Amino acid sequence: MKRFRFSFYFIGILSILLTVNARAQDYFQLQSEQSKLIIEGTSSIHDWEIQAADFNAKTLLKLDGNTVSEIRNIEFTSPVEGLKSGKGIMDNKTHDALKKKKFPQITFVLDEKGKIDLSGEKKANMTGLLTIAGQTKKVSMTVDFKIDDTQHFQVSGKVPLKMSDFGIDPPTAMMGALKTGDDVVVKFDLEFKKSDQELSRNF
Numbered sequence: 464m465k466r467f468r469f470s471f472y473f474i475g476i477l478s479i480l481l482t483v484n485a486r487a488q489d490y491f492q493l494q495s496e497q498s499k500l501i502i503e504g505t506s507s508i509h510d511w512e513i514q515a516a517d518f519n520a521k522t523l524l525k526l527d528g529n530t531v532s533e534i535r536n537i538e539f540t541s542p543v544e545g546l547k548s549g550k551g552i553m554d555n556k557t558h559d560a561l562k563k564k565k566f567p568q569i570t571f572v573l574d575e576k577g578k579i580d581l582s583g584e585k586k587a588n589m590t591g592l593l594t595i596a597g598q599t600k601k602v603s604m605t606v607d608f609k610i611d612d613t614q615h616f617q618v619s620g621k622v623p624l625k626m627s628d629f630g631i632d633p634p635t636a637m638m639g640a641l642k643t644g645d646d647v648v649v650k651f652d653l654e655f656k657k658s659d660q661e662l663s664r665n666f
Contacts, residue, residue: 517545
């Protein structure tokens with residue numbers, strides 16, 4: 464009987480702790496109108512950039528004042544169709560290289576097995592799983608936080624990538640006269656707002 468009571472009390476205390484911990488973490492949704500994501504690259508003729516015109520992100524984290532003390536989850540999606548340079552030919556070449564019809568989405572999720580290093584009050588080193596053109600690779604990055612208050616924060620950073628790592632053939636144009644380089648840099652400046660929306664099961 465004593466053992467049963469102890470187990471009952473232990474389960475009750477554990478449930479309370481888990482509930483408190485979940486409530487201490489807040490759900491933040493991307494504010495797309497105030498956010499930017501740009502892909503920069505080079506070619507045999509000139510440098511180029513493409514901007515993501517349509518993307519979404521959400522995260523579950525804990526803010527202590529002006530410090531990010533814990534990051535539990537991150538999800539990011541961007542449709543290939545939403546990558547725009549303002550030049551139709553280049554956009555079509557890019558969409559074809561990214562295999563838009565077969566793999567219409569670019570996604571990034573936090574690697575649950577990876578370690579997040581909150582190095583200082585305004586930075587975080589993290590590893591995630593990036594999927595492009597049907598290929599998933601681990602990528603590491605350092606992001607900078609700008610915390611306005613407990614309701615809003617901004618995050619920025621850049622990630623160097625090689626298209627060939629994702630099985631992408633760098634696009635060409637002008638009958639091969641224009642050849643894009645294999646290396647690209649993804650730059651992002653994202654603004655998040657605390658949301659009361661019910662969390663998804665993945666979170």
